[in-house]
Amino acid sequence: MHRFFIPKECIKQNKISLQGEPAxxxxxxxxxxxxxFIVVLDNSGWEYEVKIEKASRELVQGRVVKKDFxxxxxxxxxxxxxxxxKIDKFEFVLQKGVEIGVSAFVPFVSERCVTRxxxxxxxxxxxxxxxxxxxxxxxxxxxxxxxxxSFEEACQQVGxxxxxxxxxxxxxxxxxxLKSDSFQEAQTFALFVGPEGGFPLSEVKYAQSHGIIPAxxxxxxxxxxxxxxxxxSAILYEKGELG
Amino acid sequence: MHRFFIPKECIKQNKISLQGEPAxxxxxxxxxxxxxFIVVLDNSGWEYEVKIEKASRELVQGRVVKKDFxxxxxxxxxxxxxxxxKIDKFEFVLQKGVEIGVSAFVPFVSERCVTRxxxxxxxxxxxxxxxxxxxxxxxxxxxxxxxxxSFEEACQQVGxxxxxxxxxxxxxxxxxxLKSDSFQEAQTFALFVGPEGGFPLSEVKYAQSHGIIPAxxxxxxxxxxxxxxxxxSAILYEKGELG
Numbered sequence: 028m029h030r031f032f033i034p035k036e037c038i039k040q041n042k043i044s045l046q047g048e049p050a051x052x053x054x055x056x057x058x059x060x061x062x063x064f065i066v067v068l069d070n071s072g073w074e075y076e077v078k079i080e081k082a083s084r085e086l087v088q089g090r091v092v093k094k095d096f097x098x099x100x101x102x103x104x105x106x107x108x109x110x111x112x113k114i115d116k117f118e119f120v121l122q123k124g125v126e127i128g129v130s131a132f133v134p135f136v137s138e139r140c141v142t143r144x145x146x147x148x149x150x151x152x153x154x155x156x157x158x159x160x161x162x163x164x165x166x167x168x169x170x171x172x173x174x175x176x177s178f179e180e181a182c183q184q185v186g187x188x189x190x191x192x193x194x195x196x197x198x199x200x201x202x203x204x205l206k207s208d209s210f211q212e213a214q215t216f217a218l219f220v221g222p223e224g225g226f227p228l229s230e231v232k233y234a235q236s237h238g239i240i241p242a243x244x245x246x247x248x249x250x251x252x253x254x255x256x257x258x259x260s261a262i263l264y265e266k267g268e269l270g
Numbered sequence: 271m272h273r274f275f276i277p278k279e280c281i282k283q284n285k286i287s288l289q290g291e292p293a294x295x296x297x298x299x300x301x302x303x304x305x306x307f308i309v310v311l312d313n314s315g316w317e318y319e320v321k322i323e324k325a326s327r328e329l330v331q332g333r334v335v336k337k338d339f340x341x342x343x344x345x346x347x348x349x350x351x352x353x354x355x356k357i358d359k360f361e362f363v364l365q366k367g368v369e370i371g372v373s374a375f376v377p378f379v380s381e382r383c384v385t386r387x388x389x390x391x392x393x394x395x396x397x398x399x400x401x402x403x404x405x406x407x408x409x410x411x412x413x414x415x416x417x418x419x420s421f422e423e424a425c426q427q428v429g430x431x432x433x434x435x436x437x438x439x440x441x442x443x444x445x446x447x448l449k450s451d452s453f454q455e456a457q458t459f460a461l462f463v464g465p466e467g468g469f470p471l472s473e474v475k476y477a478q479s480h481g482i483i484p485a486x487x488x489x490x491x492x493x494x495x496x497x498x499x500x501x502x503s504a505i506l507y508e509k510g511e512l513g
Binding site for chain 1: 341342366369370371406407408409443444445448485487488489490491492493496499500501503504506507508510511512513
């Protein structure tokens with residue numbers, strides 16, 4: 028069944044009413060018709076099974092026939108602080124990160140970033156990628172996308188257990204941190220991944236001064252986007268949330 | 271230092287001699303010159319640090335100044351049996367799979383594959399992707415690429431512990447298998463990942479009849495290529511080979 032995140036106000040007393048892009052998507056792109064079923068989500072954690080009653084390009088209406096709490100969200104909330112990458116790689120991290128189970132994305136600009144701060148239209152595109160990936164992978168909540176911040180701002184805003192992947196860190200490995208008591212108890216977690224050229228030592232030290240722990244991923248050198256996804260997979264696996 | 275897999279016969283008594291594409295790459299693309307250093311690998315597990323003595327488009331010659339055993343290979347050898355995917359997604363799995371630590375790839379065609387068997391030129395391209403990724407990620411051995419086989423042939427050739435990712439498998443989870451004694455002892459491991467449309471029940475049963483264990487990845491639905499990389503990351507993490 029197709030899944031759609033919709034604004035909360037589109038659900039009223041067991042009736043849904045959609046206009047604009049979602050109506051066009053349902054009636055015209057997917058060619059769904061009255062009596063077809065869809066699942067809608069209002070980003071509250073609940074999912075609503077809906078029987079379509081009217082479907083035109085301008086307006087789709089339907090009736091909620093079932094309401095369930097969706098248990099697909101990981102209990103551990105990972106915020107991925109991802110340096111801007113070349114556009115296709117950044118979008119790749121968003122799409123795959125949502126599937127694997129990231130809860131929020133904070134894009135940042137650091138010293139070695141070669142990609143400029145994106146235009147507003149790009150941010151809208153990123154939000155669509157996140158939404159489509161969340162619908163396809165059956166997430167119950169829509170991962171948040173923060174505005175682009177500087178590396179320093181990113182470091183200043185983390186309050187919880189935070190790790191920074193650094194390929195030159197040989198003594199502190201990610202696995203050791205993930206098996207520590209503080210991680211095992213943690214319900215929120217921040218992961219910092221740098222741009223294609225990595226972090227210079229000065230940035231690593233700045234992060235450390237804000238309590239962020241540098242960690243290596245092992246002996247092979249992973250591209251930035253691969254490092255993000257491998258680390259997220261490892262974190263969620265360790266927490267029993269993947270596999 | 272740039273790394274290059276080269277044929278064994280190009281290293282003789284501490285001298286290396288390269289022609290054709292590698293010579294062009296070193297002298298013309300990377301513009302390396304006499305007195306520059308490179309690392310060459312002959313797919314034996316050893317790496318050789320080489321001082322360039324001559325660099326023209328047709329011929330690069332150098333002298334081995336150091337020989338080390340490269341410890342970057344994972345002890346557990348994962349063979350990824352990957353159904354053909356849309357070309358960009360398949361190439362993505364090859365590139366990222368090499369970085370994370372796959373030891374061999376076996377592409378196969380199954381019932382729901384929408385991609386046709388590739389031409390010979392495509393196979394050559396895939397081998398280049400594997401080699402470039404192995405050089406960049408500092409692998410010591412070049413992951414093998416088998417010819418494309420049928421799903422049935424793929425099932426028949428696995429001898430060791432083998433898992434098939436199946437999104438409809440709710441009772442047998444990957445993590446439970448990875449924490450079992452038989453996996454903890456295993457040094458080789460086969461992972462089957464289906465095409466975009468997944469495996470039909472008939473194929474899952476066929477795989478089971480050859481001792482392959484179906485396993486789920488958890489509550490979220492991952493795209494085929496994401497499932498491959500998340501599962502490989504989890505396997506290598508569990509074995510202490512990632513993170």
